[in-house]
Structure formats: structure tokens, C-alpha cells
Amino acid sequence: MRSLLARLSLCALFPLLIACQPVETSTGNSSNTAEPAKPIVLKLAHGWPKGFPVFGESVEDYAALVEELSGGRILLKVDSTNKHKSAFGIFDFVKSGQYDIGQTASYYYGGKDPDALFFSSMPLGMTTQEQYAWFYHGGGLDLANQVYAKHNIEVELGGNTGMQMGGWFRKEIKSVDDLKGLRMRIPGFAGKVVAGVGVVPTNIPAGELFQALERGTLDALEWVGPALDLRMGFHKVAPYYYVGWHEPGTELMYFFNKDSMAKLPEWAVSILKNAARLTAYRMTTHTFAENSENWSTIAEQFPNVQVKEFPSEVMQALRESNQALLQAESERSEFAKSVLDSRAAYLKKARAWTRIGTQAYLETVAE
């Protein structure tokens, strides 16, 4: 008995270095027979179609990484929307325990908890690097976990899209008046911001976007950036491609059901959480690579695409709408105020460094 305990504690400390006894989660069976122990099998749901570029691929990468790091002792059964049929159902799946783990974007769940809107990206807010620093070193991830703990969920970061483009428009935007009544797919806090200047925002699933834009059901849409936009074909029907302002670094997340995690040994939870962090890094670099590659293709092969900046009058109206919304959110609850204050303070500090670091570099070396 003593040697078994010693072995288990060694397993907790060095799960990758010694052969640990796999744990049967459903029955708790730990017999001493010679039968090989069954691996831990967990269910994971993500919010994308099967094989979806970058986002879906990243989850497959996560599952493979968990299996590799655990020496095959943890297996993830991954379901896409093809299976579970609910792109925006990941929150409820994990909260209820129907799935042990989920991968999605927090800002899809503002209807479940209004504070969930603050943990993907905020309009006119932090860039990818700045926001990672906030999540990991500025208390951001702890704040996210405070929100999700109320829903029986723990979260880890899941990977970033990098700077998102401002979207594809069928007509050029020359003034605020051009935005009045414009039907645009744009989710999250940014959807509320554009509504404040007259846009009619909607959020529809990825598979329906091209047809809606082609048929004129939508006048404009934002999706991600070249990494994911090119293969959607938007450039064929909406040639004005605006630079970003509304999602300067959108983070995906892994959701973990707290009860499922509580049943696991420490080494297994450690692998699941640390594999998520490594996957986040991998997806973030993958998106950057795909953005570069696909922008090169657009620039070379589709000269009809015109990259535009919104007129300063439009940007000013968007800033004012954003500010009014932030003020209203801060008045909604003490917690919302604490998150927004934390983000604002961190942005101010991080941006000062970005300006004399990356931005000054880009200006210095510019031709």
C-alpha cells in the first residue's frame, strides 16, 4: 500500500517520466489485476464544422497533444457542429456536463452572462500581444475564471486570430450616413458599437455568410482576416476590404466542466490545462502564417480588392459609440466595472511600450 501511494505521488509530480497507473473515471475501478488499465476518455465539443481551417484544426491539434503528453492515458473524443448541431451551444454543453471540455469564443455568450463579452477582444482595445500579457500577467485570466466559476466552468486561453480586418463591404463607406441601415454581420461588443451609429448588426453561422453577402441579404460582414476570409470567397462579391478596429486580437477559449476536472488526478488536469496553453501558442502562430500567406494570394490574384480605412468622421463616431457603451457597462455592475477598469489600465501601460517598441520600429524601418 505504501509503495502504491509513493508511486501515485510520483505520478503526480512526474507524469511524463514514469509509467503511471491510468485512471478509470466512470467506475473508479483500480483493481490489481494484470489487465491493462483503460485510458481516461473525455468528451470535447467545439463550435466549428468538422475540419474547419485553423480553429477546428487547432482542436484536433489539442487532442493529439493531450494524447501524446499523457502517453495515451488521456483520449479526447472531439465533436464538431456536424455532430452536435449547435455552433453557439458550447457554453451550455460544458456547464451541464454533457461535454467535459469545449472550445469556442467567450463573446458568443453575452446572452448567457453579459460579462462573457469582455474576454475575447474589445473594440479599439488591446492587440494580441498586449491582451496575452493582460490575461497571463495582468489578472485577465483570473477575472475570466471568476465569471465562468458561476457556471461550473474553468477556462484556459485557446489561441488568437491576431488583428482582424474591419470587414468586406459591397459599397465604399465615405461617411457616417453610409452606415445608416447597413445590414452587417458583426458579433459581440462590436455589434453593439456599430448599432450605435446606425448599422443593423446580425450574427449568422459561418456556412451562411457568403450566400447572404452575394444575394444582398447582407451589405457587409466581418469574419476574421485573410487567414480565414480568402477561402470563404467574400472578395468575389464585396471588393472593399476595411482595416480593423473592432477585434484587434480575438482569443478563443477552452472550457472545462469543474465536476469533470474534480474527478481527475492532478497530473491529468495539468496536462489538459498546459496542453491548452501550448495549443493557444500554436494556433496564434498558425493564424499569423495563414494571414500572411493568404494576404499575399489576395494581393497577387485579386487586384479588384481595395483595402480601405474608414474616414476619420466614421472612426470618431465609432469611438463615441464605444465610449458610451463602456460607460453603460461600468454602471451595470461593480464586477463589469472592475474588468473594464483592469483592461483600460493595462491597455494604457502596454500601449506605451508598444508605441516606443513595435510601432517606433515599424516607422523607423519604413521605406
Ligand code: CA
Ligand atoms: Ca470577427
